[in-house]
Amino acid sequence: MQTILKGRAFKFGDDISTDLIIAGKYAHLRSNLPELAKHVMEDANPDFIKQVHQGDFIVGGSNFGLGSSREHAPLVIKMAGVSAVLAKSFARIFFRNAINQGLPALICNTDKINQGDQLEVNLEEGVIINISKDEKYTFTKIPAVMLSILNDGGLIPYINKHGDFKI
Amino acid sequence: MGKTLSEKILSAKSGLDVKAGEIIISPVDLVFVQDTTGPLTVRQFKAGRNQTLANPARSAIFIDHSSPSPNRALSNDHLFLRQFAAETGCLLFDTGNGVCHQLVAEKLANPGEVVVGADSHTVTAGGLCAFATGMGSSDIAVAWSLGKTWLRVPEAFSIRVTGMFSRGVGAKDLILHLIGMIGADGATYKALEFCGDTIDRMPMTQRLTIANMAVEAGAKVGLFPSDKITQEYLKRQGRRDKYKPLQPDTDAIYERTIDIDASKLEPTVAKPHTVDNTSLANNLKDVRINQAFIGTCTNGRLEDIAEAAAILKGKKVSEGVRLLVCPASRSIMLQANRAGYTNVIIEAGGLILPPGCAACLGLHQGVLGDGEVCISTANRNFKGRMGNPEGLIYLASTATAAASAITGHITDPREVL
Numbered sequence: 001m002q003t004i005l006k007g008r009a010f011k012f013g014d015d016i017s018t019d020l021i022i023a024g025k026y027a028h029l030r031s032n033l034p035e036l037a038k039h040v041m042e043d044a045n046p047d048f049i050k051q052v053h054q055g056d057f058i059v060g061g062s063n064f065g066l067g068s069s070r071e072h073a074p075l076v077i078k079m080a081g082v083s084a085v086l087a088k089s090f091a092r093i094f095f096r097n098a099i100n101q102g103l104p105a106l107i108c109n110t111d112k113i114n115q116g117d118q119l120e121v122n123l124e125e126g127v128i129i130n131i132s133k134d135e136k137y138t139f140t141k142i143p144a145v146m147l148s149i150l151n152d153g154g155l156i157p158y159i160n161k162h163g164d165f166k167i
Numbered sequence: 168m169g170k171t172l173s174e175k176i177l178s179a180k181s182g183l184d185v186k187a188g189e190i191i192i193s194p195v196d197l198v199f200v201q202d203t204t205g206p207l208t209v210r211q212f213k214a215g216r217n218q219t220l221a222n223p224a225r226s227a228i229f230i231d232h233s234s235p236s237p238n239r240a241l242s243n244d245h246l247f248l249r250q251f252a253a254e255t256g257c258l259l260f261d262t263g264n265g266v267c268h269q270l271v272a273e274k275l276a277n278p279g280e281v282v283v284g285a286d287s288h289t290v291t292a293g294g295l296c297a298f299a300t301g302m303g304s305s306d307i308a309v310a311w312s313l314g315k316t317w318l319r320v321p322e323a324f325s326i327r328v329t330g331m332f333s334r335g336v337g338a339k340d341l342i343l344h345l346i347g348m349i350g351a352d353g354a355t356y357k358a359l360e361f362c363g364d365t366i367d368r369m370p371m372t373q374r375l376t377i378a379n380m381a382v383e384a385g386a387k388v389g390l391f392p393s394d395k396i397t398q399e400y401l402k403r404q405g406r407r408d409k410y411k412p413l414q415p416d417t418d419a420i421y422e423r424t425i426d427i428d429a430s431k432l433e434p435t436v437a438k439p440h441t442v443d444n445t446s447l448a449n450n451l452k453d454v455r456i457n458q459a460f461i462g463t464c465t466n467g468r469l470e471d472i473a474e475a476a477a478i479l480k481g482k483k484v485s486e487g488v489r490l491l492v493c494p495a496s497r498s499i500m501l502q503a504n505r506a507g508y509t510n511v512i513i514e515a516g517g518l519i520l521p522p523g524c525a526a527c528l529g530l531h532q533g534v535l536g537d538g539e540v541c542i543s544t545a546n547r548n549f550k551g552r553m554g555n556p557e558g559l560i561y562l563a564s565t566a567t568a569a570a571s572a573i574t575g576h577i578t579d580p581r582e583v584l
Contacts, residue, residue, distance in 0.1 A: 019549040024203070025530065028233075069285055072207065097303035159216070160214075165192050
């Protein structure tokens with residue numbers, strides 16, 4: 001997968017639940033992913049889908065992705081063109097689901113990142129450059145097993161390639 | 168060195184001597200999906216190279232979250248899942264059977280097993296001392312095909328509960344109190360392991376309520392010891408042979424120990440829009456309600472329906488309040504009917520919904536209008552959860568919800584007992 005990611009920051013607060021990422025009321029669209037993806041982040045920021053561009057980042061606070069196990073949450077974030085989610089901490093299931101969908105979920109201090117900041121993320125070096133502010137942050141290393149899954153583009157491609165877990 | 172319950176179960180399963188922090192591969196004993204996560208799981212499974220279920224008899228599909236279906240798209244998802252069940256020979260629990268987590272407890276999960284489900288409240292089976300945890304569709308698809316999964320052995324918090332609950336106070340108040348204390352991310356990636364004399368006496372129905380909400384503190388699993396109460400429950404459910412005693416070692420290493428005196432707890436409520444935003448019911452008397460919802464995998468068991476009926480007997484639901492009561496399974500509904508509980512609720516002005524998830528997640532049967540307030544026995548009050556971001560959800564015990572339905576505002580149940 002691409003190791004240098006570039007885009008703008010879309011800032012969100014703490015406790016962004018999977019209901020805010022993709023509301024349960026849209027369950028009837030879960031077999032129609034392009035339609036479902038139009039509602040990503042709707043109840044947190046209704047303009048998000050109109051403003052997001054390919055490569056942009058979702059930047060959250062703590063406990064990003066709490067709630068339901070719906071893998072549709074990272075899936076629609078990825079479909080919207082988002083290249084990575086940055087947060088101070090992630091809820092356990094969302095973190096695993098994001099990696100399983102090939103979406104980098106990076107743990108770092110997001111306090112200094114503002115809405116609209118231009119960011120460059122180097123996945124290999126573990127560094128985030130805030131171009132707008134000329135600042136540099138580091139993110140927590142992704143565990144080895146998850147890094148392999150991410151590098152293969154997600155869990156299904158990983159298992160198809162290796163035939164089993166390689167731990 | 169001693170082991171926590173999590174370390175014991177995962178050591179036995181993986182055949183290794185495992186400790187917290189290690190990454191292991193574990194066989195899985197039960198792998199399931201429900202109707203809102205199932206279609207994606209089936210598609211991920213079909214995208215895999217191996218398209219055979221490792222163990223069809225221990226792979227299950229539950230049609231509960233939007234059943235009976237409210238619209239064409241979801242009906243077609245249900246068709247898709249039924250077809251997959253027919254093709255693969257996996258277990259299918261169709262419309263009317265009840266909520267997956269209740270059925271897993273009634274029919275499928277056993278102490279010492281590893282249970283994974285494409286639903287965050289899979290943790291419910293921790294009440295039966297199963298290492299039960301929720302995952303997404305890709306993980307479940309792989310667990311279906313390989314019969315195993317990878318896990319990080321969690322560090323554990325010991326939650327030691329002592330003393331007797333006072334009248335009108337119970338398991339739901341305890342878990343809401345705990346989440347209020349440690350926060351919605353207070354136990355992220357951890358196991359919550361419950362012990363103490365209150366837990367030793369606690370009936371299975373309440374253990375399941377508490378285990379169910381472990382994930383609302385971010386936990387991977389909420390575990391109860393397997394003891395005489397577990398044995399009794401399994402016997403009643405026709406699984407006497409599945410019992411095995413399991414306790415943590417006395418010298419197990421816990422990351423944190425939290426002591427709770429059950430006798431000091433009071434009826435507790437989580438206010439919108441996070442589960443850790445707790446307050447005492449007594450402080451929320453000014454909150455008028457439009458809907459009271461009693462049911463779900465948290466509080467839809469026979470004891471809940473019985474408690475609601477006892478509070479509502481001879482009384483009337485307040486004018487302008489809708490009381491929805493939903494037994495969590497067919498078996499619970501039958502028993503509640505036989506015992507006359509459902510009649511009492513209907514006579515009081517409540518209505519009984521078919522076994523399933525009902526109003527909990529906003530797909531049907533009780534979606535809130537703008538600005539409406541619901542007191543609910545479910546486990547989540549996130550913005551938009553009940554189908555409308557303008558709705559307000561307060562989480563409470565069955566007793567608090569039933570008392571509030573009578574008065575029309577949030578009420579400490581001790582006022583009506």
